[in-house]
Amino acid sequence: MSPQSKPRKRKQGKAPGRRPERQSPYGALLESAAALRSESWLLADAWASELHATLWLAGSGNSPVVEALAAMDDPAALTALRALSGVGSAENRLEAFAAAENVAARGVAEPSWYAAGASLEFREAFLVTNLLGDVEVVAITQERAGAAETVLFMRQPVLGATAIELFSTPAEGTVALLEDMIASTPDAFRDVLIPLSATDVYDRVWPDIEQFWADGPDEEAEEGLIGSEDVRHPVQLIALADARVSALVPSGYEIPTVSPERADEAVEAFLASGHGIEDVEAARAFARIVAAAAVEQNRDPVVYGPASLTAVLILKVAAEVHVSDADLALFPDLVRAWAYFTADARDLPRDEARAAWDEELPTVLAEFSEAYADPELAAERDGQFR
Structure with missing residues (x-):
């Protein structure tokens, strides 16, 4: 008897059956998108924004998902693509929109909320x-x-x-x-x-x-x-x-910039404001730093509050500037004087604004002092206060 004609002994184990189907990696996504079909455009955009964020955090980008959805003749896939075409950069939206148009052209049903040609x-x-x-x-x-x-x-x-x-x-x-x-x-x-x-x-x-x-x-x-x-x-x-x-501005629109001269104007206004600092040069040096920092961030120099002032003191003073012990001793008065000046310059209610600053200034100064004492920031400083 030839080897080919010998009866083969059946292996022990599971009875033969259908090979289990491989589940799509997009199953959960399609299921959640299907639930959006009869909801609203607003909810679809929120869903798509979180999906976009998930892909961004994963470092994969939208393209692999969009390509996979574009190959499916599934209403849930079209719903996901319509939602994705409303969030992210112009490039992201165009990619999802083109894919959605291709799927729709194959006769796949649109979600109930979608209106062709609608814009914000x-x-x-x-x-x-x-x-x-x-x-x-x-x-x-x-x-x-x-x-x-x-x-x-x-x-x-x-x-x-x-x-x-x-x-x-x-x-x-x-x-x-x-x-x-x-x-x-x-x-x-x-x-x-x-x-x-x-x-x-x-x-x-x-x-x-x-x-x-x-x-x-x-x-x-x-x-x-x-x-x-x-x-x-x-x-x-x-x-x-x-x-x-x-979507608020036409293509090519550019944000106006605050002129560097505005920093000089703010410094001079501060020095003329009766700030109460005897060391005028220290007041000038401090005002130049905080006014220039605001302009660099495209903000008006007098638009300061506790959080923004703390951030600038850390980023522009503690991380960049060597300050002598004598000048550091002046900082509580310098910071308070600048804070009061910015409130007055914006015509805020004087007593209420100063009371609010007085409540916040101990925290501002404590956070600055902690940052200035940080050895890592000290190693980065390459400028002089004055």
Whole structure:
């Protein structure tokens, strides 16, 4: 009997059956996208923004996911692509849009909320701040396909975006939304709503968005995507904010820059303000540093609050400038004088603003002193205070 004709002994083990199907790596994504099909464009954008952030944190970018979705004849895949075409950079949005058009051309059903050709139209925007202007909320309301949506962009000068929130604009309008926010956080904000134009919003917020992407992922961003109620991080909606803010201005628009001469004007105004510093040259040296730092950040030199002043003292003094012990002893008076000057220059309520500064200045000075004593920062200094 030839070897080929011998009866073969069946191996012990599992009975033969169908080979298990390999699960798609996009199964969970498609399942969550399918749940969006009958929801709203607003929820779809929020979903896509978090997906964009997840891919950014992973370092993979959107392209592999977009390419995979583009190959599927699945309504959930088209929903995901339509959502992704509304967030991120212009390049990201165009890539997702082109893929979505290809899928739709094959007869795949669109999500119920999608309206071909709909675009974001600016309706209104407002600025709300705390007394010293170090905490800002920029409310941007835009309309698309008959629905108004408001993005609240929370930021701090120098430090940038701290949180982003998205709302379906109430029927009463953006003002009502902000009034509710102010009422729900007593003493956190001034009860003053400052109207902003579309370009005002872009000038204020776009540098923060660029800086966010440039800084790269961090642990707080990763924690922010987990969804803990205790964590609010702009990574969740930064891709959405990118698309919304970039839609405010025409292509090629450039943000106006603050003239360097404005720093000189602020220094001279400070020296003429009766600051109470006997050592005029020390006052001049200090004012030059903080005024120039603001202009470098494209801010008016008198727009300072505790957080922004602390940041500049650390970044521009502790990290860059050698200060003698005698001059360091002057810093409490110099910092206080500059703080009072900026409040007066912005016509803030004098007594209230000074009381607010007095409450914050011990912390400002303590954080600066700690930074100045840091040996790593000391090793970086290559300039002189005066």
